[in-house]
Amino acid sequence: MKTRAAVAWKAGSPLEIEEIELAAPKQGEVLLQMVATGVCHTDAFTLSGEDPEGIFPAVLGHEGGAIVQEVGPGVTSVAPGDHVIPLYTPECGQCKFCLSGKTNLCQAIRATQGKGLMPDGTSRFSKNGAPIYHYMGTSTFSEYTVVPEIAVAKINKAAPLDKVCLLGCGITTGIGAVLNTAKVEPGSTVAVFGLGGIGLSVIQGAVLARAERILAIDINEDKFEMAKMLGATDCVNPRDYDAPIQDVVVELTDGGVDYSFECVGNTNLMRSALECCHKGWGESVIIGVAGAGQEICTRPFQLVTGRVWRGTAFGGVKGRTQLPDYVERYMKGEIKIDEMVTYSMPLEDINRAFDLMHQGKSIRSVITF
Numbered sequence: 257m258k259t260r261a262a263v264a265w266k267a268g269s270p271l272e273i274e275e276i277e278l279a280a281p282k283q284g285e286v287l288l289q290m291v292a293t294g295v296c297h298t299d300a301f302t303l304s305g306e307d308p309e310g311i312f313p314a315v316l317g318h319e320g321g322a323i324v325q326e327v328g329p330g331v332t333s334v335a336p337g338d339h340v341i342p343l344y345t346p347e348c349g350q351c352k353f354c355l356s357g358k359t360n361l362c363q364a365i366r367a368t369q370g371k372g373l374m375p376d377g378t379s380r381f382s383k384n385g386a387p388i389y390h391y392m393g394t395s396t397f398s399e400y401t402v403v404p405e406i407a408v409a410k411i412n413k414a415a416p417l418d419k420v421c422l423l424g425c426g427i428t429t430g431i432g433a434v435l436n437t438a439k440v441e442p443g444s445t446v447a448v449f450g451l452g453g454i455g456l457s458v459i460q461g462a463v464l465a466r467a468e469r470i471l472a473i474d475i476n477e478d479k480f481e482m483a484k485m486l487g488a489t490d491c492v493n494p495r496d497y498d499a500p501i502q503d504v505v506v507e508l509t510d511g512g513v514d515y516s517f518e519c520v521g522n523t524n525l526m527r528s529a530l531e532c533c534h535k536g537w538g539e540s541v542i543i544g545v546a547g548a549g550q551e552i553c554t555r556p557f558q559l560v561t562g563r564v565w566r567g568t569a570f571g572g573v574k575g576r577t578q579l580p581d582y583v584e585r586y587m588k589g590e591i592k593i594d595e596m597v598t599y600s601m602p603l604e605d606i607n608r609a610f611d612l613m614h615q616g617k618s619i620r621s622v623i624t625f
């Protein structure tokens with residue numbers, strides 16, 4: 257069949273909207289009709305050429321809300337008409353990682369996913385006979401996409417797909433980082449570095465965890481209003497101070513925070529986030545994704561004296577078993593999504609969504625098909 261998609265032909269160039277070919281789902285795969293997709297900073301990161309796994313041409317996008325159109329042979333857990341969120345972190349339930357009880361990082365199809373291919377080692381997308389690669393196993397910047405069955409979470413049909421698509425990455429990642437990865441306790445002091453879709457969702461998570469103090473840190477003060485609305489108790493712009501931001505936070509919090517979260521992808525900020533943690537017990541969670549060749553550093557003494565450095569992907573959330581409940585919590589008003597949608601636009605305008613993100617003017621843009 258044909259599908260209208262935003263194709264990333266090469267790194268650093270705008271996406272091009274065009275009709276491309278999409279082959280039918282094979283064994284264990286499903287064909288999805290995309291209803292909406294968010295645009296996450298990770299899409300921009302890969303498009304920029306900084307992602308060591310970036311491969312072109314590709315159909316990017318990983319924050320989708322979709323309807324199952326057709327299922328391939330052997331698919332039993334979803335049927336045409338089901339509403340789903342595609343998962344870039346699948347859940348097979350059978351691999352060593354899924355069975356460990358220690359991680360959400362299912363590895364059943366990770367090798368082929370990282371090469372832009374379906375589990376059988378081929379792509380379903382093509383143009384004039386030449387392959388176009390998948391992205392993160394989801395490729396949501398297309399009216400139709402094919403994904404593995406283990407990479408969809410079936411959700412409540414009553415949920416608006418143009419909102420809950422954001423649970424496909426940003427909002428779940430931020431909330432999950434607090435609840436699953438850091439396991440923030442009531443009464444804690446939390447610092448959040450970077451107030452985009454991820455950082456603001458960390459604030460939501462911190463509120464759900466009943467943190468007492470939540471410091472929201474960003475160089476773009478336009479983000480402070482939303483941070484306060486979501487529950488931040490203090491907003492801090494590092495540019496207002498001469499001292500390094502970690503020293504400022506330590507001073508403001510009587511020795512440092514219990515938990516910090518880096519939500520930018522800046523390795524200097526990752527160091528600041530670690531070093532603003534309280535001696536003896538403070539824990540810092542890296543969420544931001546940094547480019548090829550970049551490395552983190554700190555004095556080992558920071559860890560010797562009890563600070564802990566962690567990282568998280570998709571907030572440690574197991575998509576097929578846990579994401580449907582995130583949707584229910586949104587439906588009950590416990591998780592805020594509508595407020596995070598700054599712009600909605602058709603696929604034709606998707607490059608504007610990237611521009612708005614780079615200009616710091618959007619939390620999330622949602623593309624509707």
Ligand SMILES: NC(=O)C1=CN([C@@H]2O[C@H](COP(=O)(O)OP(=O)(O)OC[C@H]3O[C@@H](n4cnc5c(N)ncnc54)[C@H](OP(=O)(O)O)[C@@H]3O)[C@@H](O)[C@H]2O)C=CC1
Pocket residue numbers: 296297298301425426429449450451452453454455473474475476479494519520521522525542543544545546568569570571613614615616617618619
């Ligand atoms: N680990 C995971 O599973 C996931 C990781 N990510 C990663 O998380 C990061 C954040 O994503 P997202 O929220 O979508 O990105 P956004 O671009 O929406 O938000 C980043 C925010 O950080 C601000 N910022 C930039 N530099 C600094 C600085 N030096 N100090 C403080 N704030 C700063 C930006 O300001 P401005 O407005 O001026 O740009 C912006 O407000 C990205 O690296 C993304 O790739 C995303 C999803 C999942």
Ligand SMILES: N[C@@H](CCC(=O)N[C@@H](CSC=O)C(=O)NCC(=O)O)C(=O)O
Pocket residue numbers: 296298299307308309310345361366425545546569570
């Ligand atoms: N491919 C990159 C790193 C990209 C990355 O870390 N992705 C996150 C999700 S970011 C979502 O917006 C992730 O899930 N990582 C775990 C994984 O297995 O990819 C690189 O090679 O550095």
Ligand SMILES: [Zn+2]
Pocket residue numbers: 296297298299318319425426
């Ligand atoms: Zn993302």
Ligand SMILES: [Zn+2]
Pocket residue numbers: 346347348349350351352353354355361362363364
């Ligand atoms: Zn698995």
